[in-house]
Amino acid sequence: MSPNIDNPAYLLTLLTGGLTNGALYALVALAIVLVYKTTSHINLAQGEMATLGAFAVFELTRRGVPVWIAIGIAFLLSFALGAGLERGLIRPLERRGVFPVILATLALFLIINAGVAIIWGTQPVEAPEPIPGGIEDKVDVLTGPPPFFVTYVSLGVLAVLVALLLGLWLLLEKTKLGLGYRAVAANREAAQVMGIPVGRMYMFGWGIAAALGTLAAALVAETAGTLDFNSMGVILIFGLAAATLGGFDSVPGAAVGGLVLGLVMAFVPGLFTVVEGDLSVVIALVVVLVVLLVRPQGLFGTKTLERV
Amino acid sequence: MKTRVVLEGSRAHRLWQGAGLALAVLVALALPLLSSDFRIGQFSLVIAYAVAVLGLNLVTGFTGQVSLGHGAFFGLGAYTTAILVTDHGWAWAATVPVAALLGLALGFVVGIPALRLHGLYLAVITLAVGVAFPVVVSQPVGLALGTGGVAGKTVQVSWDKPAWFGLDVSDRGWTFIVMAAIAGVLFWLATGLVRSRMGRAMVALRDNGTAAAIAGIWPAEVKTVAFAISALYGAVGGCLYLLTTPIVSPATVGFTITLLFITAMVLGGAATVSGAWIGGIAMVFLPYYTAEWAGQIPVLRELTDQPGLFANVIYGLILIVFIYFVPAGLVPLLTRLRTRFLVIVPPEAAAGPTPSGSDTTPGAPDGGLAGPSPAIGGPVTAAGDHDLSHDPGPPARAMAPPRGSSQEERT
Numbered sequence: 001m002s003p004n005i006d007n008p009a010y011l012l013t014l015l016t017g018g019l020t021n022g023a024l025y026a027l028v029a030l031a032i033v034l035v036y037k038t039t040s041h042i043n044l045a046q047g048e049m050a051t052l053g054a055f056a057v058f059e060l061t062r063r064g065v066p067v068w069i070a071i072g073i074a075f076l077l078s079f080a081l082g083a084g085l086e087r088g089l090i091r092p093l094e095r096r097g098v099f100p101v102i103l104a105t106l107a108l109f110l111i112i113n114a115g116v117a118i119i120w121g122t123q124p125v126e127a128p129e130p131i132p133g134g135i136e137d138k139v140d141v142l143t144g145p146p147p148f149f150v151t152y153v154s155l156g157v158l159a160v161l162v163a164l165l166l167g168l169w170l171l172l173e174k175t176k177l178g179l180g181y182r183a184v185a186a187n188r189e190a191a192q193v194m195g196i197p198v199g200r201m202y203m204f205g206w207g208i209a210a211a212l213g214t215l216a217a218a219l220v221a222e223t224a225g226t227l228d229f230n231s232m233g234v235i236l237i238f239g240l241a242a243a244t245l246g247g248f249d250s251v252p253g254a255a256v257g258g259l260v261l262g263l264v265m266a267f268v269p270g271l272f273t274v275v276e277g278d279l280s281v282v283i284a285l286v287v288v289l290v291v292l293l294v295r296p297q298g299l300f301g302t303k304t305l306e307r308v
Numbered sequence: 309m310k311t312r313v314v315l316e317g318s319r320a321h322r323l324w325q326g327a328g329l330a331l332a333v334l335v336a337l338a339l340p341l342l343s344s345d346f347r348i349g350q351f352s353l354v355i356a357y358a359v360a361v362l363g364l365n366l367v368t369g370f371t372g373q374v375s376l377g378h379g380a381f382f383g384l385g386a387y388t389t390a391i392l393v394t395d396h397g398w399a400w401a402a403t404v405p406v407a408a409l410l411g412l413a414l415g416f417v418v419g420i421p422a423l424r425l426h427g428l429y430l431a432v433i434t435l436a437v438g439v440a441f442p443v444v445v446s447q448p449v450g451l452a453l454g455t456g457g458v459a460g461k462t463v464q465v466s467w468d469k470p471a472w473f474g475l476d477v478s479d480r481g482w483t484f485i486v487m488a489a490i491a492g493v494l495f496w497l498a499t500g501l502v503r504s505r506m507g508r509a510m511v512a513l514r515d516n517g518t519a520a521a522i523a524g525i526w527p528a529e530v531k532t533v534a535f536a537i538s539a540l541y542g543a544v545g546g547c548l549y550l551l552t553t554p555i556v557s558p559a560t561v562g563f564t565i566t567l568l569f570i571t572a573m574v575l576g577g578a579a580t581v582s583g584a585w586i587g588g589i590a591m592v593f594l595p596y597y598t599a600e601w602a603g604q605i606p607v608l609r610e611l612t613d614q615p616g617l618f619a620n621v622i623y624g625l626i627l628i629v630f631i632y633f634v635p636a637g638l639v640p641l642l643t644r645l646r647t648r649f650l651v652i653v654p655p656e657a658a659a660g661p662t663p664s665g666s667d668t669t670p671g672a673p674d675g676g677l678a679g680p681s682p683a684i685g686g687p688v689t690a691a692g693d694h695d696l697s698h699d700p701g702p703p704a705r706a707m708a709p710p711r712g713s714s715q716e717e718r719t
Contacts, residue, residue, distance in 0.1 A: 107631070113620065118617050240435070281444075285436040
């Protein structure tokens with residue numbers, strides 16, 4: 001057990017840190033879920049596509065574009081990229097089963113990862129700051145000692161997550177597009193029979209996921225302070241773990257899964273000093289294993305029944 | 309050229325196989341005689357990678373289980389050998405069984421989730437294992453085991469050519485010959501495995517899991533064993549790797565090498581044994597020549613100081629092209645090329661069903677398995693190709709008795 005167990009500032013710091021990271025995982029998990037819901041595929045290149053988007057933001061801000069306009073442009077660009085990749089690369093492989101699609105996303109992973117490194121170099125660059133003040137400015141809550149404070153980034157990331165969830169909810173529940181998307185997610189064949197353009201809904205899912213990923217990567221970069229071509233490598237694993245935890249086909253599940261994972265990964269090493277070092281990947285692995293073995297559909301997912 | 313038809317198992321077939329095997333041995337001996345030490349090092353690396361890729365072929369190509377963590381098995385083997393040799397003064401050869409057993413155990417453990425999960429979920433689990441491995445290695449817990457952290461673990465294994473060996477090869481050349489011999493045995497065993505009862509069960513499980521289970525195959529056993537054997541090959545590949553490279557670091561065994569293994573597997577042919585050689589060759593020579601070419605083109609040279617990155621782009625493109633146009637890989641393509649002038653038919657196809665030899669090759673539905681000698685007539689791209697393609701000869705004979713008996717058991 002950690003000696004700081006009865007220190008409120010320490011616990012609160014763990015809590016906010018966990019929630020901040022958790023919100024970032026939730027964003028990546030959301031992207032994975034949005035792809036999965038309609039197409040039943042996992043895009044393993046999601047993280048790399050997000051890195052590409054974040055670098056687009058970086059490039060635009062470097063050329064003097066205000067950061068949020070840059071994010072808006074990158075948002076649209078990555079939407080187009082995601083939708084285009086679905087239509088051009090993934091769709092033709094659709095009927096060949098799961099494995100070729102996984103391979104195609106892995107190929108994307110390789111190409112985008114190396115492409116970003118070729119274009120922007122392998123050295124970390126200064127991250128764009130979507131949330132002004134970033135990691136320096138903070139709100140002091142407990143003056144301490146030890147002090148407890150919340151950085152603007154933490155607040156901003158959580159605010160972005162809430163805003164995005166609200167926006168997604170409006171988009172999926174209140175618009176005709178969202179209705180079509182949900183129909184395809186619920187039953188592909190029936191939706192097709194009802195005249196919903198299933199293919200376009202796949203593209204929509206991929207596009208919105210890529211756009212979300214871009215936002216996530218920009219925030220991940222700001223939280224970390226730097227951006228490099230491997231920024232999203234491990235985050236993808238956390239996003240996958242969060243999506244597994246919440247259920248691969250559940251939007252609220254992705255959010256809850258991300259936050260819970262973030263908290264687990266903050267509190268487990270924070271309170272129990274069993275092993276030294278940053279073993280967050282191992283924790284994520286354990287979470288994935290436990291969830292898949294105990295409750296494969298996740299916390300909020302629908303259980304798939306297979307007819308044999 | 310006139311097409312020859314040869315009966316499988318006939319004397320003519322054995323002669324072809326014998327000739328191929330002899331050629332393979334000849335090439336394995338000639339390479340170190342004729343090449344510089346640098347080239348020999350590259351060919352040695354081909355062997356190490358080919359063995360690891362073969363492991364991936366067995367679990368993914370033959371058994372149909374997605375494995376995105378093969379780099380972890382490779383790394384496990386490499387680190388086991390490195391730690392035992394450097395810190396504990398073991399001989400390299402003594403570390404191989406340890407690494408193989410550890411690989412077997414880890415593969416078995418990773419295979420357990422495969423019992424309940426398939427497809428995407430299995431991909432997520434294995435991916436997490438593959439990503440977690442290099443992280444664990446570079447953390448304090450890994451350091452305590454002697455992994456050397458982020459910087460990696462150095463290891464010096466150098467062999468002197470023994471006096472009794474008559475050929476005038478360098479020490480590196482001798483190492484290459486030993487590695488080739490080890491790889492020969494491993495490929496021979498793998499060929500036997502895929503033709504054995506277990507191999508047929510693996511393929512059946514891949515093609516239709518439910519039907520296989522109904523036919524009396526126990527999926528749990530086959531899947532875990534397939535993962536375990538796959539990991540064993542990966543680990544031994546890692547051991548062999550250390551004979552060519554004096555250091556292993558978290559960066560070498562990261563997710564990138566898993567991706568390269570997968571590309572290599574698809575390139576050669578996932579459901580083939582000999583395809584692993586093509587994969588291994590690509591893994592070594594593709595980045596090498598890409599970097600060289602990229603260094604010569606001014607536009608590309610100015611883009612980045614790391615021309616190796618272009619190789620990754622090319623890997624990705626190859627992967628996409630192959631998924632789309634050559635999903636079965638190169639080996640079936642070469643086999644088809646060979647059938648233009650040499651067709652090998654199983655006895656029953658020529659003379660109707662016979663009581664004794666009623667077995668068919670458990671290949672992919674489209675004949676994707678290497679079959680007995682895929683590259684006899686195919687274009688010879690490199691020596692390694694031959695090494696394996698003719699190995700199937702002996703195992704066919706060696707496995708014959710168990711095959712017969714298993715047939716009887718079934719009927």
